[in-house]
Amino acid sequence: MTILFALLLAAAPVAEPVCAAPAPLAEPWTSWTQSGRAQAGAQVQGAPALMLGKPVVADLTPADYVQFAAAPGKRDKEGHGGLFTLSLRQAARIGIALDGPAWVDVVAGKVAVDSVEHGHGPACSGIRKIVWFDLPAGRHIVQIAGAKAPTVRIMAADAKANQPVAAAN
Known part of the structure; x- marks a missing residue:
C-alpha cells in the first residue's frame, strides 16, 4: 500500500503556484517584466540582437522555416x-x-556551446527556465527551438551584473 501511495504521488502533476502578484526579482533579473518587441530571425543574417539585461517578447517562426546555425x-x-x-x-x-517551454542553444561559430547549469526561475516570477553558458568574448547566436507558443519572452543576463565589487585591502 505504501508503494502504491508513493507511486501515485510521484505521478501526480506538479501544480503551478497561485500568484497574487509577481515575485520581486534579484539581479540580474530585475528588468524581466519590462520588455520591447522583436521578430526572431529565421536565419542568422538579420537576426535581432539581444542586449544584456533587456528582455524582449519575440515573435517566433514555425521551426521548419528556421535556418538554425547548428x-x-x-x-x-x-x-x-x-x-x-x-x-x-x-x-x-x-x-x-x-x-515558456522551449529549447535554447547558444552557438559560437558553427558549434553549440554546452550549458553549465539550468533551472527554473523564482516562483511567481514569470521566468520558466534559465540556462547558463560560459561564453567567450565575441558574437554568438542564441537559438530557440521547440517552443509550443508563437511568442516567447527572452532575456540574456550576465551572472555578475550589478554584483558588489570586493574592496581591495
Whole structure:
C-alpha cells in the first residue's frame, strides 16, 4: 500500500503556484517584466540582437522555416523557433531566461556551446527556465527551438551584473 501511495504521488502533476502578484526579482533579473518587441530571425543574417539585461517578447517562426546555425539540441517540427545575436566584450557566464517551454542553444561559430547549469526561475516570477553558458568574448547566436507558443519572452543576463565589487585591502 505504501508503494502504491508513493507511486501515485510521484505521478501526480506538479501544480503551478497561485500568484497574487509577481515575485520581486534579484539581479540580474530585475528588468524581466519590462520588455520591447522583436521578430526572431529565421536565419542568422538579420537576426535581432539581444542586449544584456533587456528582455524582449519575440515573435517566433514555425521551426521548419528556421535556418538554425547548428542543429538544435532538441527539435520539435510542430514547434516554433527563432534566432538572435548576442555580442560580448569579454568572457562571461550568461543566463538565457525564457517564459515558456522551449529549447535554447547558444552557438559560437558553427558549434553549440554546452550549458553549465539550468533551472527554473523564482516562483511567481514569470521566468520558466534559465540556462547558463560560459561564453567567450565575441558574437554568438542564441537559438530557440521547440517552443509550443508563437511568442516567447527572452532575456540574456550576465551572472555578475550589478554584483558588489570586493574592496581591495
